[in-house]
Amino acid sequence: MSRPSLISPPAELQALLEHSLPSFLGRLDDAGQAAFAAWPEERRDALRRVFAASDFVVEQAVRDSAMLLELAASGELERRLAPGELRAQLAAALDGCAGEDDLARRLRRYRNRQQTRIIWRDVTRQADLAETCSDLSDLADASIDLAYRWLYAQQCAQSGTPVGRRSGAAQHLVVLGMGKLGAHELNLSSDIDLIFAYPEGGETEGARRSLDNQEFFTRLGQKLIKALDAITIDGFVFRVDMRLRPYGSSGPLVYSFNALEQYYQDQGRDWERYAMIKARVVGGDQAAGAQLQQMLRPFVYRRYLDFSAIEALRSMKQLIQQEVRRKGMTENIKLGAGGIREVEFIAQAFQLIHGGRDLSLQQRPLLKVLDTLAGQGYLPAPVVDELKEGYCFLRYLEHALQAIADRQTQMLPDGELERARVAFIMGFDGWNALLDRLAHWRGRVDWHFRQVIADPEDEVGEGRQGVGDEWLPLWQGALEAEAAQHQLHEAGFVDSLSAWQRIEGLQHSSPLRAMQRLGRERLDAFMPRLLAAMAERDNPDLMLERVLPLVEAVARRSAYLVLLSENPGALGRLLTLCAASPWIAEQIARFPLLLDELLNEGRLFSPPGKSELAAELRERLTRIPEDDLEQQMEALRHFKLAHGLRVAASEIAGSLPLMKVSDYLTWLAEAILEQVLQLGWRQVTQKHGFPLCEDGSLAREPEFVIVGYGKLGGIELGHGSDLDLVFIHNGDPQTETDGAKPIDSAQLYTRLGQRIIHLLTAQTASGALYEVDMRLRPSGAAGLLASSLAAFERYQQGEAWTWEHQALVRARVLAGSETVGERFEAIRAAVLGRERDEAALRTEVSEMRAKMRDNLATRATAGGTAAEAFEAAAAFDLKHDAGGIVDIEFMVQYAVLAWSRQYPELLRFTDNIRILEGLERAGLIASSDVRLLQEAYKAYRAAAHRLALQKQAGQVSGDHFHEERRGVMRIWRELGLA
Template identity: 75%
Template sequence: MNLPALVDLPPSLQSLTQSHRQSFKAASPASAQWDEAFWLQFDRVCAASDFVFQQVQQDPTLLLELHASGLLQRRYGPGELRAQVVAALAEVDNEEQLGRQLRRQRTRQQVRIIWRDLTRQADLVQTCRDLSDLADASIDQAYQWLYPRHCQQFGTPRGRRSGAVQHMVVLGMGKLGARELNLSSDIDLIFGYPEGGETEGVKRPLDNQEFFIRLGQRLIKALDPITVDGFVFRVDMRLRPYGSSGALVLSFNALEQYYQDQGRDWERYAMIKARVVAGDQAAGAQLLEMLRPFVYRRYLDFSAIEALRTMKQLIQQEVRRKGMADNIKLGSGGIREVEFIAQAFQLIHGGRDLSLQQRPLLSVLATLEGQGYLPSAVVGELREGYAFLRYTEHAIQAIADRQTQMLPDGEHDQARIALMMGFADWPSFHGQLMHWRGRIDWHFRQVIADPDEEEGSTGDLSVGGEWLPLWEEEQHEEAACRQLEEAGFSDAARALKRLADLRTSPQLRAMQRVGRERLDAFIPRLLAQAVEHADPDLVLERVLPLVEAVARRSAYLVLLTENPDALRRLLTLCAASPWIAEQITRFPLLLDELLNESRLFSPPLAPELAAELRERLTRIPEDDLEQQMEALRHFKLAHNLRVAASEIVGSLALMKVSDYLTWLAEAILEQVLALAWRQTVARHGTPLRSDGQACDPGFIIVGYGKVGGIELGHGSDLDLVFIHDGDANAETDGLKPIDSAQFFARLGQKIIHLLTAQTNSGQLYEVDMRLRPSGAAGLLTSSIGAFERYQLNEAWTWEHQALVRARVLVGCGQVAGAFEQVRAQVLSRQRDLPALRTEVSEMRAKMRDNLGTRITAAGTAANAFDACVPLDLKQDAGGIVDIEFMVQYAALAWAGEYPALLQYTDNIRILEGLEQAGLLPAADASLLREAYKAYRSAAHRQALQKQAGVVSGELFVAERREVRRIWGELGLT
């Protein structure tokens, strides 16, 4: 962060320096030694700050000691400032001395901090951190001094339920909580204590609340009053529940009840920065955890925008009323607007994105940039503008140690501000200041501005206002139908009935007033955008169920009201795909994905996908399995939507769609295996391999079918097989040891549970384990040796066909290598080709008989190409499975002679390998590839339309005939 430049003293301030030097020398001890470098700094600091000059003039030994100790030239080490406060209070005998020593320490530290700030030896972060550390130490040490003496007088407070000794918790709010105190900040505090009870050890016990109220009053008295020694910190307790009229101290239960029942939006905003600054740190951490659900909602909470907008309007009214346009904190483009921008994102997204649950504003801005919430250029301007304003704030306050953010109107102080900010004169400084205020205000409006203003509406008519009378039934049915027809609805009466049904639904009747107001603001916008579509009837049909589903969680309606582009994308996707409409209706949290167009239509590549999921899970405590499962499910839902949206708009081709869906499954399986492994090892210890080494994890998840062939579609299940290399005769090394077979069986069960358990966000995947050795009758997990023996000696031909598409998805590299060797050994065996053709043909015939279209004899009858009969893209003759069986037959027939056929598991690249080896004519191989992609593309489209993979028999006639021809030429029947 750039520090303001050092510039020469202007002539208007140079006259001060000589008199200041003389006065200070006269007051200093005769033995004091000062070098020229010191005097240059002295002139600069004392010309700018009356406060510093007054303090060092009164007590020159203060500056002498700071200079001699080197504290003016270096930063504090960890805990060093607190140690100085502790030492200052070591000999304190009474409260009068406590107050005096705290005030003297504050003056000493304030002189040092201002000196280092004005001589550019400390940047903004260091200055704010020193001020905050001083406040922390002053509050906590005052409390630690007062508490035992208070107990001697009134007894020791104990909890009625726990019997434990009770301590007070002091929460620092605002800038103190974020460690961002300015040079003359007050401190906003909230006092609490863990539980009710009474004191013991005295004749007349006190109720715990009364005990802590009296203690809180003594603590404030130690810090706040102005005496001949100054003050420590101005204490503001108005942020506590019920404000000035509320009890000074409340129990944790009372605090939780208040925020749960009566907490207001501005209190959520304030609580973002709450931090335990004094008292019982462990109990304070529990309190903050209790209050976290009040601050951070589990869902996207765009109602925060409304609250912040209202707060800003109230501030603007106050600024205008008091003529405070030159207030660099509250005025337009001021510090508060940067804070509002950051905290808007925290309140909206922080419940789900734990990386936003932090206090320092600059750290939040960095996260907004890193997580893609705001562009780097925007964050850069906000960061620079904020720093400029905070340096300016410090310059204003350094003059006289006054709590003000108003620009001075006198030329003398204006010259001081320009000097401290590195400008030759006031006009130069003021021009730069107004530049940054203008940029901040512009960015603020992009985030906080009312969407009606953003859309450029005029007068009192908001966006979609022409539809409000229809929605509120302020016009006759005939006029309403006419308005709908003129706007493009084909069945106006039906559309009107849909709106009426929504209006009278139980969910809407149960809505609270705020929710109903949000709905009334949203529906006109919805109708205004729906009529822009070619089929507004269809849009309404698919979107109104979502509106009804989220009516009781109206923050989602605010999201769409506040983000017209997100609403536009929602309607486009729902119009294109009922599957997407259903997904968003079932899981409204997906609406978050609509906010960022570039992210929505640009899914990440495999490495970024895996890294994003790992990062997301690292923010969740390891023992919070419920939240980890929810995070996995939300991740899958979000990326599924992004892939589907990209497919609909054409930014992803079919092969890439399957790639992304497969990468997504692999990223999820990697984390599921890690979770299951960690939990199983924690319970039973680590299993051992036959060589005595620990398995870590000694386990692989093998994917078959679509996931093995990198051909996943929307809604595909996972065909999985679990393999390990544990020693069956060895036990795990934990407190509850079990043999390796049991360990890996339980590991497999845990993996299946994590994948299939239904939570609020659904399940991750349906899992099919029937391709494991011996199928449903076999063990859930197999050792690599048992898997090899089964494949070589017991497996059926169809199981070897399945093995063609099998590959390791995640797990131990060593076991993966062993699996690849077994697979190659099995698939490369010499086979009796006539017998192989017979077995493959018979298995295919059984599938057609059981799964194909009956009225066309699975696509083999003469009517198979009629428009009036259905075609099963997968199972009918000439379709997907025929191509898959031909590929599998070819791999089994020729892999022994052409091992390159085993390199890949997907049909497209195996077909390329058959062509390169000369085993299939180039024309035939190309035809099969293109037919296969065409079939799968059609199946994907059907899935997005929530339809089975069945189309009209008149489609794909040429492709099916050619596939059947090649089938026959391979000798299959």
């Protein structure tokens, strides 16, 4: 494209000159006035044009009038610099630099001088687009390389010279320039994309304390960035962007050649291939840089026609199209439809596909690539001519936008004065005329862009989108932080900043950095779908917080991401469950195998019954070889996790009421305990043989029972409950087993108990089955792990405390020998049903309750007894405070101990609800009070379940459950329990 025309400044810009010209002239001394007076009229006209166009030039001229006069005197305003001249000038300007601050000052002043010259020549049309871009790129190259060399010498003097461990040679940094810098196409206010590398590892030599080469070059890189990027009173040199390096902002600042090669070979993504097309050594060791680029060339250019890149390019194109649709993009001449980026994409798409075989495409400057595409027949010449003309128009316009204030922008202005300036710089009589021409070129560019690697499926309808496509730019990092947060806010995320930070945190996390290419592609396909699904639901912030840890957890097992991508129903169920419960979210994140359960909605929300549970587990274990303990333990854990999730899901969905939830969780534990007992028995008998029965025969089945206490015995397990267990056997310590390593029978059953605990509590890849509490066995932690029936009976009849008899109310046999179980039940009935002094019993129960309340209840409200305990500001502990769960349990236990001698039917059940029904049938507690206690008990437990699923303590505010609490406390008093 020919350069834009020169026109006279319009009236509104003439007014600017009435202020700017006097400001400049007023700063000139007598010598300066004389020098200015000698300027030819053409230069004065040029000054007026430039002052009318650029506030930046005016600011620099007023601030340093001598600089502008020096530029004029040198003739540089009217001539093109010779090759190498700019670098030589900067080298002279840096000669004798006194320190890093002085380096920064000199770099910035030279940059401002050159920026003034380049804008002058651009606005006055003495320079074409190629010269402007070349000068800006040369300025960047010289600034980077000369600043690096000065800093390198200083760093070596301080820390020694870095030396390669293998080669023994001095090491230099290689600075790769990416994007427009790499292509020698910088714009007037461009940032520079850099990657830092060094040839090999080693240490510095020549200093008192050596440094690792990585550390040396990291420090050097940090200083180089500061020298170029930091804003001082003199401005900046170039804004530096390091995000194109491996792992982006979270990765190391500097990489060895081997580390770079390994990264791109193992994890390099297609967009990184796309970016690496433009890479060029812009500073440091040019020879080593050429070696590095040769190492990376196979990553960028395949040796064959690379049609595998087509799908990746199609995704990138889709990404561009999605960003174009974003609000505000129509005004962006780079990122909007028909913008600069679309021309770049057309050229680079052909380079990626054909560049491995056609070496003529392995070049960086865009206009030259377009010429090659025409010359080699990849694109018709008229198409290339249109693309070049449109591209040049857009780049000239980009420079016009940036020349005004040296600001990095590609947005069309909305102010009248700035519009007048841009139209004037571009040679148009008015803004509307410029817009008409711009619309023409953007339309042509966009049309050609749409023809490149078109997806046949997209031809069905314009603007057709896949699921989540609108989130591709955000996830791929194509949006600035502000734009990303705006999109999140528009989608319903309340705290869009935190949401964006969470997403960025995931992108930079170690598991994602370690992903292989296939896994990363799967993640890139999944994340937009996930964000889109969240945006369609209430409270997406909460879902994002709870689901992203799962994504991070499965990052290296990306088949799960495919599962969720290809099963929208499963993804929806995942979001529903995680939104409802952080406990579920944490479980799935810890054990991603649970995602399989989300596939079948009917099964997920319909857990099997007790007999079906036991049969299913037996069947699973029969498929595993008997000697494969590891697989057996994993199968048990998988079974428990899967069915635990089904119960929680059903509870959240409302298909299981509280009592059924506890039933299912208890049945699940019983089924597992039954199989664990069998596994343990098999293991100990294989080693030691079988014990003898009372009749002298071999006991082929264990004369042993597992007794459940507490919530397990009372059929009241909750999510995450531990198991209160007691082991009882009928072994004879005077007899030995018949195996190769015989031990006495009592010792065998102790070993069996140890194996059971190990099988339940051992941490495997899938966690532990249950936490186990054995403290309720006779003599507690000091007692034998497994008690004989006789010892258990002696202890309960002669040594046990009243609170241990209270615990026995909820004890029941869960697994093991029917005969031993029956004898245990007989002992239990005899102990609980013996005659007691009710007054003494009331005192003992009351004292134990008081101790518990003092230690465990809410102290601020005297355990829930103070008046303020019923205020909203107070907390009510559902379990331990007065009127809560423990009060009800103690009343039931007191009643059984006090009255079961007369009413043995009270011993039939171990759960509080049915014991209360028995008390009602016996006429021991009024029906209305039984109803109150049952409903209060269920209400408290339901609330505790909900809190457990939310991973919250079992407390509610004091203004809850007033009627229930007061009723429970009243009945407590009426029973005489003070």
